[in-house]
Amino acid sequence: MRLIPTLTALVVTVALYFLVLERDKLLAFARGTDPATEATQDGADAPAGDTGIAQDNSAENMKTAADAAVPGDDTPPAMGVVVRRSVAQPVDSAVILRGETQAMREVAVPAETSAVVMSEPLRKGARVEEGQELCVLDPGTRHVTLADAKAQLSLAQSRIPESEARRIEAEAVLEQARIDLNAAQKLSEGGYASDIRLAGARATIRSAEAAVAAAEAGLESAQTGIESAQAQVAFAEKEIERLTIRAPFAGYLESDTAELGSFLAAGGICGTVIQLDPMKLVGYVPETQVNRVSMGATATARLADGGAAEGTVSFISRSADPVTRTFSVEVSVDNADLAIRDGQTAEIAVASEGTRAHRLPQSALTLNNDGKLGVRIVDWEGIVQFQPITVLRDDVDGIWVTGPTEEADVIVVGQDFVTAGLKVAVSYEDESDGEDQP
Structure with missing residues (x-):
């Protein structure tokens, strides 16, 4: 009873040995070729970066080779692929960005002092002009403070004379003390005045100098008092000026202004004003195409509601977003009729230098062993080659790429089952009879 499982395990082990360790010889045996000769040919023809794809699909290759074999022909059967003959076409000169509309300016106007609102509110959507009153606050005792500051200024000014x-x-x-000291010194030298008189004259000099210093200090103190009173007056006047909150620019109210009777603390929002003309279109360009966008370039936009806009590029970010690795691009457009609203989705096309590219199905793209994105093409001898590509953009009909020559036979079916350097049997995608081409 134990013999059958043992034999089964032995058979499976042998089969795995040939499939894993002797796979090349097994494939050569299936094709009817010499293993040593095929290994030499594969090493000479296949590029280093493209050698593992056909082996990974050995079962498919064996089946294709067996189906394509012709009785009495010793030539190994070629792998069949479907090819599209692609000719490079001029691609429109636009860099397509996904973005949104954004108000040119939006400011939440704050209060700079604390007081109760004493003006009727303006309702959102209202048009406001630059400098127009938005909120008026109760002055309270601020006028009294101003009057007191002005009185203190007058008092300080009266002390100057x-x-x-x-x-x-x-x-x-x-000056009189100096004259007396000079006279006392001369009389003392002639013997007509005592030393006591001379010492008294010198003491008078020092006393007079001290009085002058005190008078000058008093004058400086009076001037300082004036400056302090002037500062108090300026502060009180500014505080009264802050009671009226005005629009910083012409635009529209995005919210109601503060309600009558409500209390606004310093920093509290009186209302939000936005400027919609001109309007900004903000898009994000990938790092692979940022060099195709230039300042002042013409740009058009298609909005989600079907509207359109046209303007010029006014800003290109110098720093990429750390998450998406894209660069912000801003386009300034006229919006005099206010047809464009803030926050609408927009598809932005920025004019750029045109190029020629191939439009291929996305399924035709593949990777080589080095991880490079590209396509496999067939040359005039039917030999497979790997060609790296650069993706420009995509649309509903395919993907636009550059890299292949002006005309190229691109493998669109079977590209993942062949390797560079392999000779294949070519069928063209647009043929109705499906016969192989030489």
Whole structure:
């Protein structure tokens, strides 16, 4: 009873050995060729970056080869592929971006002081002009504060003449003391005055100098008082000016202004004003195409509601988004009729230099062993080659790529079952009879 499982395991082991370790010899045996000769040919013809795809699909190759074999012919059967003869076409000169409309300016106008609103509110959607009143706040005691500051300024200014007179008087006393000291020194030298008189004259000099210094300090103090009073007046006037909150620019109210009787603290929002003319279109261009977009380039946009707009590129970001690796592009468009609203989805086409490209089905794209994106083409001898490509954009009919020559026979069916350097049997996609081409 145990013999049959043992034999089954042995058979499976042998089969796996030939399929995994002796796969090349097994494939050569199926094709009827010499394993050593085929291995040498494969090593000489196949590029290093494209050697593993056919082996991964060995069962399909064996079946195709067996079906295509002709009795009495010793030539190994060629792998059959379907090819599209593609000719490069001029691609329109637009870089297509996905984005949205955005108001040129949007500001939530804040209060700069705290008070109760005493004006009737303006309703959202209303047109406002630059400098127009949005909210008027209750002044409270601010006018009283201003009057007090002005009184303090007048008082400080009145002290200037008195301080100036004291300084002049002190300077005159100092001058008289200097004269007396000079006379006392001359009399003392002639023996007509005592040392006591000379010492008294010198003391008078020092006293007069101190009086002058005090008078000058009093004058400076009076001037400082004036400057302080002027600052208080300016602050009170500015506080009263802040009671009226005005529109920073012409536009439209996106929200109602603060309601009558409500309290606005400093920093509280009186209302939101947006400017819709001109309008910005903000799109995002991938890093592979950012160099095709230039400042001042003409751009057109198709909006989600069917509307259209035209403008010029006004900004290209120098820093990519860290997540999407795309660059922001802004287009300025006229919106005098306000047909464009803020936040609409838009497809933006930015004019750029045109190019010639191939339009292929996305299924024709493949990767080589190095991970490069490309297509497999067939040359005039029926030999497969791998051609790297650059994707420009896609549409409903396929994908536009550059890389292949002006005319190229691109494999659209079977490209994943052949390798570079392999000779294949070609069938063209547009043929009705399906016969192989030489």
